[in-house]
Amino acid sequence: MQGNYLFYVKLGWLVTMIFLAIFGVNYTYNRTWLRNGIWFNLFFYSFWLSLALTILGTDNNAIIYPVGLLFLFILFCIGLAFSLQAILLLWNAAVVWRRESHSLANSLTLYLGIFIILLPFIIHLIRSHLPVFWAELFTVFPVLCILYVVFWFYNYITVLVLYQIYWPRHNKDFIIVLGAGLMNGDQVTPLLAQRINKGIRFYQRQLQKTGHAPKMIFSGGQGGDETLPEGEAMRRYAIAHRVGANDALAETASRTTYENMQFSKQIIDESPIAKPKTIFVTNNYHTFRAAIVAQSVGLKATGIGSKTAGFFLPNAVMREYIAIVMHQRKLHLIMVILMFLFSLFLVILSLHSDWVAQWLQGIRQFLDNL
Known part of the structure; x- marks a missing residue:
């Protein structure tokens, strides 16, 4: 490789490693920061760019052509999905x-x-x-x-x-399972059963490995079309599936994710454990926002997600995204206003470039007269 080319390849890998380090520090400190996604994507795409430059620099066609064809195939699939998105x-x-x-x-x-x-x-x-x-x-x-x-x-x-990349240690004191509505007034839905079963598997695995049974808090109030609180229905389901009755607690006052975390935290705070270790269980699409909510009430807990039917995911993910946008609505409103002003500037610049030239000339003359 030529000297200048080698320099740029090394620079690319250096920048990639810097992005990785920044992402790693931020992700380790707080997994719920949205900017983690920006740093990861900067690392991700700079990595592939640096790898591409390195491969091209080898001048080895046996490597360049297969990798190039694979890259074009991936671009084709992305373009096809984009064109057929509607x-x-x-x-x-x-x-x-x-x-x-x-x-x-x-x-x-x-x-x-x-x-x-x-x-x-x-x-x-x-x-x-x-x-x-x-x-x-x-x-x-x-x-x-x-x-x-x-x-x-x-x-x-x-x-x-x-x-989702999280493997919790089996040393927990509490497992919070978030409610998701009942069917026929008192029956656990398949979606809610997935959450409960995920928590039960963790409970049983920890009990088997360490002999220490965590307390399971089933969190959910009673809706208008329900004959008993979600938390109680979930508790009964868990006991019927080999969770000890003394290890199953029902929180029956909450109606939102915020209240799920707030009221569950009150139960945890009443326990004699000084620094309880806690996880919560919800569906995989809900874990990130639920973790943000947990932090907002002062609950130190990380979430694990149960699987969700593939057909249900697009709507569910979009709902979660809208909820997070609304949580930061002031910031996004400011950005919309700035984008409107920027759009106004671009339109004036494209349609009335002579006006802009006159304004710039006036500003230049004003500065010259100072």
Whole structure:
């Protein structure tokens, strides 16, 4: 390899290792920071770029051509999925509607798929029926907003996946299982059963390995269409599945994830254990936001997630993303305002460059006269 090329390859690997170190420190300190996703993606893509430069620098066609073909194939698959995203979303919506209730929460992929299909027609109507200035503004601004949403959604998916990489030690004092609604008023749903079973497996494995049985807190209040609190129904289910009656506690007042964590923490604080070790169990798509909520109430606990049916995941992940956006709505509102001002500037710059030139000339003359 030539000297300059070798320098850039080494620089690329140095930058990659810096991104990895920054991500590692942040992730170790707090796994619920959203910026962990940014640092990881910087490491991830710089790693592949550095690897590509290293492979190209070998001048070995036996390596370059197969890797290049694999890279092109991956790009093709990504492009194909992107081009068919509306169809995939509508297909998922159809599956969900056959298996779940037709609620707003279960219709997000339907609305998003319809929006993607209609977006080109909406842009065409805007450009055809509005004056040029407003047409440009109402095209540029929404595009910036969409890119902003996609960026943070991708970042959220990254941190959600990273949060799943956790193997807790079997030394826990408490296992909190979060409720998820009952069917027929008093029966555990399949989705809720997955959460409980995940907690039971951890309970039994720890009991087998260490002989120390953690207390299981089943957290969930009573809904308007339920004949008993979720926490009590979950407790009965767990006892019927080989959890000791003295190890199963029911928290029956909570109605939200925040209250799940808050009221469960009160039970834990009443225990004689000085520094209790705690984990919580929920579905995998919910673990990240639940961990943020746990921190907000001062509960030191890490979550483990139970599996969720594949068809249910897209809507569930989108709901969680919307909930996190709403939690930081002030920040995002400020960014939307800044994007609008930036869009306004871009439109003026593109349509009235002579105005901008005059403003710059005026500013230059003002500075010269100081």
